[in-house]
Amino acid sequence: MLGGTLLVLLAALVLTPVYLMVTLSLRRTGDDSNPFALPLDPQWSNFVDAFNNMNYLRSLGNTLILTVPTGVLTIITASLAAWAIVRLSRRWTRLAYQMFVSGLTVPVFVVLTPLYQTLQQLHLLDTYVGLVLAYTALNLPLAVFFFAGFLRTVPVELEEAAVLDGAGTLRTYWSVVLPLLRPATLTLVILVTLNVWNDFVLPLILLSSEQMQPLTLSVYSTIGVNSLSVSQLFPTLLLSVIPLFIVFLCLQRYIVAGIAAGAGK
Secondary structure: OHHHHHHHHHHHHHHHHHHHHHHHHOOOOOOOOOOOOOOOOOOOHHHHHHHHHOOHHHHHHHHHHHHHHHHHHHHHHHHHHHHHHHHOOOHHHHHHHHHHHHHHHOOHHHOHHHHHHHHHHOOOOOOHHHHHHHHHHHHHHHHHHHHHHHHOOOOOHHHHHHHHOOOOHHHHHHHHHHHHOHHHHHHHHHHHHHHHHOOOHHHHHHOOOHHHOOHHHHHHHOOOOOOOOHHHHHHHHHHHHHHHHHHHHHHHHHHHHHHHHHHHO
16 A cells, blocks of 8 residues: 555656646746636647747758667667677776776766867868767767676576577677677667667767757757746747657567566566
């Protein structure tokens, strides 16, 4: 009974900000009435205005251009690195793992200046490629740490059997190792997607073209210098979160199935 009550209270605590965001999004500009009360005259036009003001489809496309390649590149590079680190008992593999793990302790603000200078020298500033590479590098420490921990629980005999059947290194990775990493991959995809989708600092610093702005910068552009319109800000926030929410709803059963498969191993 107590556990159920605590769960209800926790759910209410989590959902209250979402409820407030929805109700405030539907209010008229200057409406200072009770924020918890549903508006008597919902202003659905607020969402239309936000959609147009933030160039929603363009901003969403830019965010997907950054998120999808980053996720794919992070998964492939991190899984290959973790596989080598776990399966090869060498001094350099232990050193490489320690370097990756130490990257978890470095705040992003520490590497902003060298990152900017490196991309500038490579002529990758204000490009999708430069930002995708930056996101991949910043997500690699967590991804390698995550994959390495999971691979240590996977029996090496499965890979040895593939080698005995004539599979090469890449075939073993693609047909045996990568499918075994599916539970960890699904979880890591969520973490990388959240990191890229919600990031504000890197696009602000590394992108200067307005037509390349992701959703976070489009939301920021709705904030005035001297004033803040709630009826403009909250519809913009909701529009930026809805695609991510839909993706998680669609992937939920696959994530649960992957975790269950991992537990079965």
